Amino acid sequence: MFSKSRINEPGPAKEGEAPKVPESSSYAPATGSDARPAAPKSKPPASVLSSDLTITGNLKTTGDVQVEGTIEGDIRAHLLTVGEGATIRGECVADDVVVNGRIVGRVRGLKVRLTSTARVEGDIIHKTIAIESGAHFEGSVQRQEDPLNSGTSGGSAKRGGSAGAAPANTSAKAEANEA
Numbered sequence: 001m002f003s004k005s006r007i008n009e010p011g012p013a014k015e016g017e018a019p020k021v022p023e024s025s026s027y028a029p030a031t032g033s034d035a036r037p038a039a040p041k042s043k044p045p046a047s048v049l050s051s052d053l054t055i056t057g058n059l060k061t062t063g064d065v066q067v068e069g070t071i072e073g074d075i076r077a078h079l080l081t082v083g084e085g086a087t088i089r090g091e092c093v094a095d096d097v098v099v100n101g102r103i104v105g106r107v108r109g110l111k112v113r114l115t116s117t118a119r120v121e122g123d124i125i126h127k128t129i130a131i132e133s134g135a136h137f138e139g140s141v142q143r144q145e146d147p148l149n150s151g152t153s154g155g156s157a158k159r160g161g162s163a164g165a166a167p168a169n170t171s172a173k174a175e176a177n178e179a
Contacts, residue, residue, distance in 0.1 A: 051085050058090070067101075080109075084117050093148060099135075108147045 046064035049055065053069035060076045067075070068083040073090045080094035086101035097109035099118040112126040116134030123139045125147040131137065 046079070046081070049086075051083070074105075082118075095148070110147060 044063055046066045047061065048066045049069050049071070051068040054072075055069070056072045058073040058075070059065065059071065062078055064079040064081070065075065065077040066081040066083065067086045067088060069086060071086075071088045071090065074093070075088065075090065076093045078094060079096045080092055080098070082088060082092075082097075082099045082101040082103060084100045087104070088102070089104045091106045091108070092103055093108045095110045097107055097112045098115070099107070099113065099120060100115045101117070102119040103122060105122045107120060107122060107124045108126075110127045111130075112124055112128070113130045114120060114132060114135040114137060116132045118132075118135040118137070120135075120137045121139060123142065124137070125142045125144055127143065127145065127147055129141065129143075
């Protein structure tokens, strides 16, 4: 009933004729079992700022950043991971923030996680937050539906909703007991 079409396929060259080559090497006609879906674009790896690196200035990316050194400035990223030996002095804004080291400044994120080695001195504005035992935190915690919005006069922060977090607009000094 159906037959394979050989219109775009290279064939044997005739005498005195150059071999047939498809116009675009990236195009392969979908024929039979040779059909493959296009490969999805892979996500680039996180940018790692090593422990011997000190940066003075702001960083902005749509990708992921892992900080192991010292930064004097603001950071905006998709995923921000602060290493145990890292220090950031400035505002940190990211969809996901994982703090293993030290931040002196405001933290804004949809998901914020302070691990047992974290030290944060500043306000945290979040949608969800997790604070592990042993983490050190000085500042206020405020829950917002859209914490990445830079407008601070939102006023629509809801109380409660996050286990282990202080109520909205409440100053907190917390150092969890080590187990």
